[in-house]
Amino acid sequence: MALRIFRGLLLAVTLLTVALNLPQAAETVNDQLLMAKKPARYLSEYGLFLDKPARIPNARVISYDLNNPLFTDYAQKLRYIYMPENSAPAPYNESDVIEFPVGSVLIKTFAYPRDFRSPDKDISFIETRLLIHKKEGWKAYPYVWNADQSDAKLKVAGKRIPVSVIWEDGSKGTVDYAVPNMNQCKGCHVNALKEFAPIGPKVRNLNRIHHSDAGQRHNQIAYLRDLGFIGGGPDKASEMPKVPEPFTISDGNLFDRSRSYLDGNCAHCHSPGRPADTSGLYLNFEENREVHWGVNKPPVAAGRGSGGHLVDIKPGRPDQSILLFRMQSTDPGIMMPELGRSLIHKEGIELIEKFIKALD
Amino acid sequence: MKKSVQKSFGVALFTLVVTGVCNSAIAKSEYFVSPGPDAQEKLQEAMIVAEPGDVIKLDAGVFALSDGLSLDVDNVTISGQGMNKSILSFKSQKAGSEGLLVTSNQVVLKDFAVEDTKGDAIKVKGVDGIAMIRLRVEWTGGPKTTNGAYGLYPVQSKNVYIDGCVAIAASDAGIYVGQSDQIIVRNSRAEYNVAGVEIENSFNADVFDNVFTNNTGGMLVFDLPNLPQQGGRDIRFFRNISKDNNTPNFAPEGNIVAIVPSGTGMIVMANENVEIFDNEFSGNDTMNVTVASYFDDYDDDTYKPTPKKIHIHDNVFGKSGLKPDSGMFGTIVNETVGTPVPDVVWDGVLPLMDYVFFGQAEGDKLAMHDNKHLADSRPFGNANMIMHVIAPIFHEAKFDLEPYNKSYPSLPVVEVIIRGRPAQELMN
Numbered sequence: 001m002a003l004r005i006f007r008g009l010l011l012a013v014t015l016l017t018v019a020l021n022l023p024q025a026a027e028t029v030n031d032q033l034l035m036a037k038k039p040a041r042y043l044s045e046y047g048l049f050l051d052k053p054a055r056i057p058n059a060r061v062i063s064y065d066l067n068n069p070l071f072t073d074y075a076q077k078l079r080y081i082y083m084p085e086n087s088a089p090a091p092y093n094e095s096d097v098i099e100f101p102v103g104s105v106l107i108k109t110f111a112y113p114r115d116f117r118s119p120d121k122d123i124s125f126i127e128t129r130l131l132i133h134k135k136e137g138w139k140a141y142p143y144v145w146n147a148d149q150s151d152a153k154l155k156v157a158g159k160r161i162p163v164s165v166i167w168e169d170g171s172k173g174t175v176d177y178a179v180p181n182m183n184q185c186k187g188c189h190v191n192a193l194k195e196f197a198p199i200g201p202k203v204r205n206l207n208r209i210h211h212s213d214a215g216q217r218h219n220q221i222a223y224l225r226d227l228g229f230i231g232g233g234p235d236k237a238s239e240m241p242k243v244p245e246p247f248t249i250s251d252g253n254l255f256d257r258s259r260s261y262l263d264g265n266c267a268h269c270h271s272p273g274r275p276a277d278t279s280g281l282y283l284n285f286e287e288n289r290e291v292h293w294g295v296n297k298p299p300v301a302a303g304r305g306s307g308g309h310l311v312d313i314k315p316g317r318p319d320q321s322i323l324l325f326r327m328q329s330t331d332p333g334i335m336m337p338e339l340g341r342s343l344i345h346k347e348g349i350e351l352i353e354k355f356i357k358a359l360d
Numbered sequence: 361m362k363k364s365v366q367k368s369f370g371v372a373l374f375t376l377v378v379t380g381v382c383n384s385a386i387a388k389s390e391y392f393v394s395p396g397p398d399a400q401e402k403l404q405e406a407m408i409v410a411e412p413g414d415v416i417k418l419d420a421g422v423f424a425l426s427d428g429l430s431l432d433v434d435n436v437t438i439s440g441q442g443m444n445k446s447i448l449s450f451k452s453q454k455a456g457s458e459g460l461l462v463t464s465n466q467v468v469l470k471d472f473a474v475e476d477t478k479g480d481a482i483k484v485k486g487v488d489g490i491a492m493i494r495l496r497v498e499w500t501g502g503p504k505t506t507n508g509a510y511g512l513y514p515v516q517s518k519n520v521y522i523d524g525c526v527a528i529a530a531s532d533a534g535i536y537v538g539q540s541d542q543i544i545v546r547n548s549r550a551e552y553n554v555a556g557v558e559i560e561n562s563f564n565a566d567v568f569d570n571v572f573t574n575n576t577g578g579m580l581v582f583d584l585p586n587l588p589q590q591g592g593r594d595i596r597f598f599r600n601i602s603k604d605n606n607t608p609n610f611a612p613e614g615n616i617v618a619i620v621p622s623g624t625g626m627i628v629m630a631n632e633n634v635e636i637f638d639n640e641f642s643g644n645d646t647m648n649v650t651v652a653s654y655f656d657d658y659d660d661d662t663y664k665p666t667p668k669k670i671h672i673h674d675n676v677f678g679k680s681g682l683k684p685d686s687g688m689f690g691t692i693v694n695e696t697v698g699t700p701v702p703d704v705v706w707d708g709v710l711p712l713m714d715y716v717f718f719g720q721a722e723g724d725k726l727a728m729h730d731n732k733h734l735a736d737s738r739p740f741g742n743a744n745m746i747m748h749v750i751a752p753i754f755h756e757a758k759f760d761l762e763p764y765n766k767s768y769p770s771l772p773v774v775e776v777i778i779r780g781r782p783a784q785e786l787m788n
Contacts, residue, residue, distance in 0.1 A: 190463075277516075278516055280588065298656065301515075303479060303509025303612065306613060308612055308614060331478065332455050332479060342454075
């Protein structure tokens with residue numbers, strides 16, 4: 001609900017901005033630039049948004065959300081997918097990430113409100129990441145927003161940006177936001193063939209209600225199918241796999257919600273063929289061998305990340321489980337995930353603590 | 361101060377010299393990076409924009425880095441002015457679970473140091489061809505539980521070459537090669553680590569002409585269950601010196617090396633076909649060499665916990681085993697075989713049916729011959745651990761070497777090929 005109001009407000013504010021900035025606005029997406037070998041210096045050059053501040057998506061730039069998003073220091077995330085006209089739809093596929101064709105772009109903007117007590121107001125964009133499917137494969141480009149929020153500039157070597165925020169409890173804080181360098185992107189965004197690849201858009205993560213602008217309660221996959229972005233698959237949402245939203249109690253039992261959380265926050269590295277498979281710890285939702293999702297599993301190369309504990313998950317004993325210990329740390333030599341956060345995720349820790357406590 | 365790292369100071373700290381001409385598709389460029397406030401960004405940028413064949417040169421001096429670096433371009437060389445001259449210091453590291461991560465093939469790293477990383481020093485994952493030449497990885501405060509786990513850390517890789525390196529004070533292994541194939545570790549020195557060198561779940565390794573001193577344990581060959589690659593085999597350790605490895609174990613609890621007793625020359629755990637020859641073992645207070653089974657519970661039908669065809673010959677054993685470690689492992693050694701501990705201790709553990717009825721197949725047995733032992737020492741002990749556990753009053757260790765006085769054919773020489781030629785040729 002809050003999100004929809006937020007989007008509405010955003011639309012109103014930005015329509016105004018657009019009206020003022022109209023001469024600079026791009027009318028069509030610049031496919032040629034997207035497919036060029038060299039990335040654009042400024043985000044606005046691609047024309048993915050009608051306005052330079054990137055509040056209003058262009059035609060065929062469609063917003064979407066995931067059931068179990070990765071925690072990134074409480075940043076708000078705005079996700080869009082773009083597919084050029086005349087693209088063949090990406091085939092429906094339950095087992096892996098949906099393969100959007102060459103020409104597609106996945107867009108993710110990281111943003112913070114000035115004050116988390118009013119999360120819909122005074123939103124600053126920090127970074128917009130593009131995953132562009134070029135002829136030679138997927139490429140990742142981080143664009144960092146300037147101080148007056150008028151455009152975002154390419155930054156390949158990474159950057160640290162201190163972001164001042166007021167938290168929900170009214171306390172002031174600074175997020176040491178880290179824009180990843182292109183290699184760090186690849187640290188997670190790599191498939192079993194060592195090719196760069198998207199992580200999030202799997203059927204099970206996308207199978208949810210879409211907050212479409214028309215305010216209709218479309219299923220997101222059905223919505224993308226109607227637009228011609230996805231082709232095939234069952235008609236009914238209930239026939240498609242789904243992971244529950246980790247923090248929506250009505251969406252699933254504690255076990256499934258916890259495994260969904262671990263899937264969204266860990267499985268991009270911790271699953272077979274992925275960067276952390278050297279550990280034998282696989283946290284993807286479908287892993288059902290207990291020892292491989294951590295039960296009584298000794299670590300392999302944890303170093304001081306073990307925290308003196310003997311196994312990843314000790315049923316009933318969150319206080320003796322390495323997995324929880326590493327979630328509770330912000331020390332780079334201990335913390336998990338390794339990238340993308342400088343704060344701990346209190347709600348995630350609470351969930352996983354309950355989950356381990358309930359195991360026997 | 362930190363913010364200023366992002367700003368360019370307008371000083372020519374970063375120069376790009378294009379040495380190739382346009383006639384070649386793979387123009388070879390050289391990057392030269394010096395220490396300075398923007399070194400983090402310049403170094404990382406060079407590692408991103410480099411093309412195959414390029415060289416990134418590090419100036420002399422201390423590079424104060426705040427984030428882990430990573431390289432993902434094939435066939436790049438990173439080369440410094442020497443392991444004591446070009447120093448990548450991670451003392452104030454804010455992010456990254458290693459100092460340098462390499463995920464591309466045919467990379468050569470040489471003549472620099474990585475110091476004080478929060479996690480591992482140099483990790484190389486999933487590559488074909490990695491040469492680490494005259495590198496130093498060190499935690500400068502000496503052995504501490506809070507040090508990073510691994511110094512040199514190639515994993516899931518093929519054609520791994522480590523030559524002339526130094527590894528100091530890792531809280532796990534100074535030199536660790538895991539789940540890899542075709543490996544050479546030579547002319548290197550590891551000290552004040554928990555493990556000097558550890559070869560784990562790997563195939564075809566030659567570890568030779570190295571010196572391992574003042575670690576908790578000098579040389580480890582392990583095989584662990586529930587990993588993508590297991591069944592470690594075909595490993596040779598020769599002409600190494602493993603002595604005075606008596607540093608108290610400082611590994612964080614939970615890690616497999618936390619069980620290594622202080623005063624260990626070498627542990628062979630699980631694995632098949634390990635040939636140990638022409639090494640020198642001495643001054644290790646718990647024991648010189650032990651051959652053991654994986655001891656913990658595990659849930660993995662494909663895993664083989666018992667070592668097979670371990671071949672120990674022509675080694676020189678000096679005084680050792682006089683003061684076994686008082687931890688769990690050391691205490692068991694002391695209780696079963698007594699002090700001074702024999703030079704080679706086998707735990708005597710076999711699958712239960714074999715232990716009770718059949719004995720170990722002749723072709724799998726430990727083989728020992730032509731080793732030099734001190735006159736007053738016991739060359740061998742079978743700790744007979746199973747009996748020690750199930751019926752201590754009937755337990756007796758066995759010290760007769762005769763059943764193991766046999767030999768296996770020598771294992772073949774390991775060849776590591778990088779950039780199309782034997783890796784040794786990359787030394788210059």
